[in-house]
Each structure stands twice: as structure tokens, then as C-alpha cells.
Amino acid sequence: MTLNIQNVLISDPVDPICSQILQDYGMNVTYARQWTKERLLQEIQNYEVLIVRSETKVTDDVLAAATKLRLVGRAGTGLDNVDISAATRRGVLVMNTPGGNTMSAAEHTCAMIAALSRHIPQACAALKSGIWDRKTYMGNELHGKTLAILGLGRIGREVAIRMQAFGMKTIGYDPIIDKQTAAEIGVDKMELEEIWPLADYITVHTPYMPQTHHLISTSALMRCKPSVRIINIARGGIVDESALLDVLNSNRCQGAALDVFVQEPPKEGTTTSQLIQHPRVICTPHLGASTVEAQERVAREIAEQLIDLVEGRQAVGIANAPNLARSMVERNKPWMQLAQALGHLANSLAEGSLDRCPSGTETTVELICCGEGTEDVNLLASSALVGHLNGMKANGINIVNAAILARDVGVTINARHVGSSKYLSIVQDLEKLLQLTVSQGPFNIQLIGSVQGGNPVLYAINGCWFPFGATLSGNVLLFNGKQPDATLTALVGALTASGVGVSAVMCTPPGASCWLALRTADVFQNPQKLNGPDATFIAQLVF
Numbered sequence: 326m327t328l329n330i331q332n333v334l335i336s337d338p339v340d341p342i343c344s345q346i347l348q349d350y351g352m353n354v355t356y357a358r359q360w361t362k363e364r365l366l367q368e369i370q371n372y373e374v375l376i377v378r379s380e381t382k383v384t385d386d387v388l389a390a391a392t393k394l395r396l397v398g399r400a401g402t403g404l405d406n407v408d409i410s411a412a413t414r415r416g417v418l419v420m421n422t423p424g425g426n427t428m429s430a431a432e433h434t435c436a437m438i439a440a441l442s443r444h445i446p447q448a449c450a451a452l453k454s455g456i457w458d459r460k461t462y463m464g465n466e467l468h469g470k471t472l473a474i475l476g477l478g479r480i481g482r483e484v485a486i487r488m489q490a491f492g493m494k495t496i497g498y499d500p501i502i503d504k505q506t507a508a509e510i511g512v513d514k515m516e517l518e519e520i521w522p523l524a525d526y527i528t529v530h531t532p533y534m535p536q537t538h539h540l541i542s543t544s545a546l547m548r549c550k551p552s553v554r555i556i557n558i559a560r561g562g563i564v565d566e567s568a569l570l571d572v573l574n575s576n577r578c579q580g581a582a583l584d585v586f587v588q589e590p591p592k593e594g595t596t597t598s599q600l601i602q603h604p605r606v607i608c609t610p611h612l613g614a615s616t617v618e619a620q621e622r623v624a625r626e627i628a629e630q631l632i633d634l635v636e637g638r639q640a641v642g643i644a645n646a647p648n649l650a651r652s653m654v655e656r657n658k659p660w661m662q663l664a665q666a667l668g669h670l671a672n673s674l675a676e677g678s679l680d681r682c683p684s685g686t687e688t689t690v691e692l693i694c695c696g697e698g699t700e701d702v703n704l705l706a707s708s709a710l711v712g713h714l715n716g717m718k719a720n721g722i723n724i725v726n727a728a729i730l731a732r733d734v735g736v737t738i739n740a741r742h743v744g745s746s747k748y749l750s751i752v753q754d755l756e757k758l759l760q761l762t763v764s765q766g767p768f769n770i771q772l773i774g775s776v777q778g779g780n781p782v783l784y785a786i787n788g789c790w791f792p793f794g795a796t797l798s799g800n801v802l803l804f805n806g807k808q809p810d811a812t813l814t815a816l817v818g819a820l821t822a823s824g825v826g827v828s829a830v831m832c833t834p835p836g837a838s839c840w841l842a843l844r845t846a847d848v849f850q851n852p853q854k855l856n857g858p859d860a861t862f863i864a865q866l867v868f
């Protein structure tokens with residue numbers, strides 16, 4: 326997947342090092358500070374890359390307006406402000422910089438836990454307003470208390486290590502971390518039901534997603550000690566804000582420290598704003614990653630990751646295209662080209678793109694990948710689909726969205742790898758090959774191809790073999806006939822007379838059906854004109 330990036334839009338306050346790196350590389354960068362949504366919708370069509378933090382909501386309507394967009398870059402961790410499935414469907418890559426702000430978020434969490442236990446913000450505000458009050462702000466020690474950490478990923482782990490230095494006992498839960506791994510960072514992994522009654526402090530460090538929506542719910546809070554304190558530096562919505570407000574008001578919760586909210590910035594009169602106003606809640610306006618160091622780091626990382634991707638060096642931080650990194654591996658490239666070329670050819674042989682198929686026509690694609698180098702069947706299947714769905718969507722089909730779009734139009738693909746080719750006896754040097762079979766209604770076609778000298782080569786169409794193969798690159802005209810020799814002379818004559826140079830001619834042996842493939846220097850206008858008594862024009866393919 327080639328990325329041609331010229332124009333980058335940065336729509337959130339990202340450290341200037343990002344634009345500096347991108348501009349030095351030769352990209353045009355626009356800072357869209359305080360653009361309205363309407364302006365963003367109008368202008369986004371001019372950009373191939375959009376870089377955001379958590380403020381810009383990259384929703385489906387933004388993506389729909391972004392006809393040239395190839396990548397959304399998140400200078401930070403959380404991707405809940407990006408509609409990833411809409412981006413994937415539109416073939417737009419989503420990239421983040423996980424880890425760039427881990428330290429800052431972990432330190433902010435620890436600072437909030439300490440501030441919460443000693444009422445530092447409230448005492449400070451009172452003193453600034455002229456009140457010297459040493460009674461109201463009696464606090465608690467952290468030493469000896471139990472801190473429950475829900476989510477033992479990058480930030481959760483750093484919080485554990487730091488809070489152990491205060492003498493806290495750390496327990497935690499994470500569905501993908503086993504007991505032993507948790508023990509290695511001093512955390513006693515437990516089930517959630519065991520955690521609730523034990524915790525003095527509960528801090529959440531999970532992504533926000535359906536499974537973590539209201540992870541801290543009324544029922545969880547009711548199982549906790551009335552002295553429990555809740556900390557959320559991860560995302561609004563992981564803690565049920567109404568439930569938290571209720572337990573605070575009914576003294577079933579000692580306090581809360583919040584950096585993130587369901588609505589940012591919160592509107593007046595909402596549960597969020599009531600929570601913020603609650604005397605036992607301390608809060609910051611989503612400042613977890615707001616340090617000079619973290620902002621410089623994530624800005625630099627997103628710019629460098631983008632350049633690495635454009636250069637085809639590596640795909641770091643890609644959230645929605647597991648194939649992408651493997652598509653950059655040199656040895657996969659010619660096989661991807663072949664799979665795409667075969668898919669494209671099969672579609673042309675099926676009389677055009679699937680857009681023209683009667684709706685509801687089911688297509689089954691079977692891809693058999695034979696021999697060494699063709700093991701990455703998922704990548705090759707996506708590439709075959711890219712070729713097969715060619716032309717279906719105006720703003721592009723690529724390995725990001727091919728599988729989804731295929732499903733949408735009723736194309737099912739089955740791909741498998743086999744160790745060696747069964748065609749060894751027919752074509753001696755064909756140990757490695759791809760066999761693509763497309764069945765669509767009454768139509769059924771089988772193509773066999775391989776890679777020779779780094780180029781995709783077609784060897785067989787429905788059992789008719791090109792003895793020396795037909796290279797699928799440049800412009801290829803394909804005919805079906807019965808008498809190859811007579812037909813060839815006529816075709817080459819007609820093409821030359823029209824000023825189109827023929828650079829190679831390949832044909833299968835004469836028989837009930839034979840195939841002719843002509844590589845030409847230029848595209849031939851109106852190739853149907855070449856139809857003759859002995860050969861029917863089938864397709865003109867540009868690879």
C-alpha cells in the first residue's frame with residue numbers, strides 16, 4: 326500500500342516538533358486551531374493525513390468528507406475519539422503513539438492519589454481564600470492501604486510500581502495478564518468480585534470500550550468499603566458518573582479523583598458538572614498527558630512513525646491494519662502483486678466489476694498458496710480481494726478495507742497454504758504458485774500464477790497453460806479464440822497499424838479454447854474493434 330502524502334492537517338494542539346519534522350521531510354502542514362466542525366468538514370477533503378489529540382472527534386461524517394484521507398494520526402494513546410471501524414471501512418489507516426505519554430499519565434495518577442488522600446486541592450483553595458483550617462482537611466496515610474489497579478497495561482504497571490514506594494499493597498485485575506506476570510510487578514491479581522471489598526483505592530487504567538463501559542458501576546461500588554476512593558485518569562465512562570455521585574452523596578464513597586469525563590468539557594447542570602463540584606471530588610481537565618516531555622514525545626513519535634510508513638520502513642502504532650507491517654516485508658511484495666493481479670484478472674473475466682453484478686449475487690473466492698514465500702495467506706487473500714474489487718469504490722480499496730467491503734458485496738474468501746505445488750509435473754519450475762478460483766453464480770474461473778524475476782506471471786486460465794507464462798505488468802490485452810497463430814498475426818497487425826507497439830505475445834496451445842495475451846506499450850482505445858472471427862476480446866488490464 327503506497328502512501329503519497331503531501332498535505333497534513335493538525336487539528337488539535339500538538340507540539341510544534343511534529344510539523345517541523347513533517348515540513349523538513351517535504352510535507353505541507355496546516356494547523357487548524359479552533360476550526361469549527363463545519364470548517365473541518367469543508368476543508369478535510371484537501372488532506373491525506375489528519376493528526377489529532379483527544380479533542381477532534383473523527384466521526385464517520387468527517388471521514389466521509391475526507392475523500393483523500395489516507396491516515397488519522399493520534400498524538401497520544403486513546404483512540405476513542407476516532408471511529409476506527411468507519412475509518413477501516415473507508416480504507417483509512419489509524420495510527421497512535423502508545424507509550425509516549427505513559428510516564429506522565431502514571432505520574433499524574435500517583436499525584437492525584439496523594440492529593441486525594443490529603444485533600445490538597447481543597448485545603449489549598451481554602452487557604453487561598455483566606456481560611457486557615459487545620460481540622461477539616463484531616464487526611465489518611467497511603468502506607469498500608471490497598472490500591473486496586475484495574476488494567477495492568479503500560480500505565481497501570483507504572484502506577485503499581487510507584488505506589489508500592491508509598492507502602493501500598495497493590496492488587497489488580499486485567500483479563501490478559503496472568504497471575505505470575507502481575508506478581509512480577511508486585512501486584513496480586515484477583516477476580517473483580519474479590520477486589521471490591523478489599524480495596525481502599527481503586528484506579529482504572531483500561532481503554533474505554535463496550536467491555537469497560539461502567540466497569541465501576543453501582544453494583545461494584547455497593548460491594549466496596551464505604552471508605553473507598555475512586556481514581557479515573559483513563560477515560561470518562563469507565564466509571565459510571567451517576568453511580569459515583571450517588572455513593573458520594575450517600576457517604577458510601579470517601580472521595581474521587583477525576584481527570585477524564587463523559588463529556589469534555591462538561592456542560593453545566595450535568596452529572597459530570599455535579600461530580601466536579603462535589604466537595605470530596607478533586608479533578609483536573611484531562612491533564613494526564615499534559616507535560617512538556619510527553620507532548621514533545623508523542624508529537625515527535627507521530628511524525629516519525631508517519632515518515633517511516635511513507636518510506637515503507639515500518640508500520641508502528643497502526644491500530645486497524647494488522648496486515649500492513651507484513652505488506653512491507655520485501656519477500657511478500659511480489660506475491661501480493663501477483664494475488665492482486667490475479668484478482669483483477671478474475672474480475673475482468675467475470676465481465677466487469679462487482680458493482681455491475683446483480684445485487685445479492687454471491688461470490689466465492691478460493692486462494693491456494695503453494696510453496697515457500699506464500700505462507701502469509703491473510704495478506705495474500707486481502708491483496709486478491711483488492712484486485713477483485715478493483716474499481717468498486719471511488720476513494721479506494723486497499724488491504725485495510727478489502728475484507729470488509731468484500732463481505733458487504735457478498736464475496737467470501739477462503740485461503741490456505743500448502744507446502745508444495747501439485748503442478749510440478751506440468752510446468753517444471755512452478756514449485757511456488759497461487760491458484761485463485763472464483764465462483765460467481767454460473768461463472769467459474771481458475772487462474773494459476775507465479776512470480777518470476779520479481780514479476781507476477783500468469784500460467785493458466787481454466788486449465789489452459791501458457792507454456793512460458795504471461796507477465797502481468799503494464800498493459801495487457803486478453804483474447805480467447807481457437808486458432809492462436811492466425812489470430813496473433815491479425816491482432817499484432819491491427820495494433821501496429823493503430824500505432825500501439827506490442828512488446829510481448831503469449832498464447833496457450835491450440836484447442837477447443839485457447840488464450841492470447843498481448844503486452845502493449847500503450848492502452849488501446851476501443852479494443853472491441855479487435856474482435857475477429859478467430860478471437861474474442863475479453864479484457865484490457867492495466868497492472
Ligand SMILES: NC(=O)c1ccc[n+]([C@@H]2O[C@H](COP(=O)([O-])OP(=O)(O)OC[C@H]3O[C@@H](n4cnc5c(N)ncnc54)[C@H](O)[C@@H]3O)[C@@H](O)[C@H]2O)c1
Pocket residue numbers: 402403404423424426427430475476477478479480481498499500501502530531532533536537540558559560584585611612613614615
Ligand atoms: N488522562 C490522560 O491524559 C491519559 C493519558 C494516557 C492514557 N490515557 C488512557 O489510559 C488508559 C490506559 O492506557 P495504557 O497506555 O495503559 O493502555 P494499555 O493498552 O497499555 O493497557 C490497558 C490494559 O487494560 C486492560 N483491560 C482491557 N479490558 C479490561 C477490563 N475489562 N478490565 C481490566 N483491564 C482491562 C488491557 O488488557 C490492557 O492490559 C487508556 O484509556 C488511555 O486512553 C489517559
Ligand SMILES: O=C(O)[C@H](O)COP(=O)(O)O
Pocket residue numbers: 378379380400401402403404426611613614615
Ligand atoms: O489517551 C491519551 O493519550 C490521553 O488521554 C491524552 O489525551 P490528550 O492528547 O488529548 O491530552
